[in-house]
Amino acid sequence: MLLNNFTYHSPVTLSELCKLCATINDYKIKAGGTFLLNHLKAWKKRGAKTPANIISLYKIPELKGIKKDKNEITIKAMTTLTEIAESSIVDKNLSALKVACSSIATSPIRNMATIGGNIASRFVWAELLAVMIAYDAKLKFIGRDKKTEIVGAEDFVDYKIGADKILTEIIIKIDPDAKVVYKRSTKFASVDKPFLALCANIRTDKKKIKKARIVVNNCISFPQRDNKLEGFLEGKELNSALFPKIAENMDYRLYDLKSDDYKKTLFRHIIKEAFRELKG
Ligand SMILES: Cc1cc2nc3c(=O)[nH]c(=O)nc-3n(C[C@H](O)[C@H](O)[C@H](O)COP(=O)(O)OP(=O)(O)OC[C@H]3O[C@@H](n4cnc5c(N)ncnc54)[C@H](O)[C@@H]3O)c2cc1C
Incomplete structure (x- = not known):
């Protein structure tokens, strides 16, 4: 056509x-x-x-690339998912982002699709916003008046992005004591969009969980943090005895929204798998 x-x-x-x-x-x-x-x-x-x-952003060099400066990583909005997945900076510091970018769609799509487009498109099932919320990333925008604005990834859900606001970069602080995992599942092999996803960021100190950010993407509404589970996890020791209690302390309103039994079971399975991986 x-x-x-x-x-x-x-x-x-x-x-x-x-x-x-x-x-x-x-x-x-x-x-x-x-x-x-x-x-x-x-x-x-x-x-x-x-x-x-x-208006294409393709020829603007200021919108491309990944750089690390001390404990901060900046990813420009026009960086493609393939470039992120193949970046040594991302590999060393943001493993969950690497996993997410490597598993989205197919390689021809990943070669074209950008991190900025994935976030700014505001599709509830687009995967990178959940990862950005888990990393507590900041999103930088520029307006047609050249004024810049920085918005937390979590606040972006309610941020009214007008046609005049362009996402220019994403800033992520590196936390060497944090472990972050990303898990996603698709329903049918033929459709490569996600069915559900979860990104968990756990900071431990002497095996005890000091801080947790658990971001749930049920792909029906925007990703949200499970504050109930986060509150429960803080101060707990990250060991196998914790796993059965996780299921008892999830905020099921987030996971079960318009979910059938298959999706509910899959979520409980994926969260256990994420914590097994976090425990190492
Ligand atoms: C077949 C297929 C399968 C896919 N599967 C998945 C999947 O499994 N998981 C997943 O997360 N995604 C998936 N995607 C989405 C893909 O990963 C891209 O993220 C998405 O297509 C948008 O990226 P883009 O750079 O191509 O944006 P574009 O298509 O160029 O733009 C998308 C929208 O965002 C706006 N926009 C783009 N960049 C900016 C910016 N910097 N500032 C402000 N507004 C901006 C545009 O105006 C437009 O409205 C799939 C896409 C396709 C076509």
């Missing part, structure tokens, strides 16, 4: 991008394009209006 006509813009600096966004109104931002191009087709099929302008 041929897409409706649009004007394609390809700014080469952030400043040029902001200027462009301030001068034209009817536009959509394109990162990897893996969602956007499908949407343009779907809107045309439905007879809905399609944007007159597409």
Whole structure:
């Protein structure tokens, strides 16, 4: 199917991008394009209006790359999932992010899809927001007025991102005492979007859990932290005796929302598996 006509813009600096966004109104931002191009087709099929302008972020070097500075890692929004999965910085410091980026979709999609597009698209089942919440990451945005704003990944769920806000980078503080695991499951081999996912970040001190961030993605609503389980875990020793008690202290409202028995069982299984892995 041929897409409706649009004007394609390809700014080469952030400043040029902001200027462009301030001068034209009817536009959509394109990162990897893996969602956007499908949407343009779907809107045309439905007879809905399609944007007159597409602004690509592809040629803006300021939006690409991963760097580590002391105890902080910055991932630019246009970094692809493959680049993240293959980065030695990510491999050494953010193993759960590596796992998530390696398991999303297929390699042709991962070669195009960007971390910025995955988060900013705001699909409830897109996987990287849960991982960012578990890492307590900060998301940096720029507006068409060139003003920047930093939002915690957890607050992004309620953050009203307008067409003028562009995600530029993600900042993650490295915690050498934290262990983070990511688990996801799909329902059918033929459909590669997740059915449920879980990201658990545990900080231990002398085997006792000092801090826990358990993020649940039931893929029906945005990822949320299981505050009940986090509260229960703090101060407990991370050993096998803890595993049966985890199931008794989960906030089932998050896991069981519109879930059938299969999904409920899978969640209980996956959380146990995550803690087994955390225990090592
Ligand atoms: C067949 C298929 C299977 C997939 N399976 C999975 C899966 O299992 N798990 C998963 O998590 N994801 C999955 N995805 C999604 C994929 O991983 C990408 O994250 C997603 O397609 C968006 O990334 P993109 O860079 O291509 O964004 P685009 O398609 O370019 O953009 C998506 C949306 O985000 C906006 N946007 C993009 N970048 C920015 C930015 N920096 N600032 C502000 N707005 C922005 C765009 O305007 C657009 O509305 C799948 C996609 C496909 C096509």
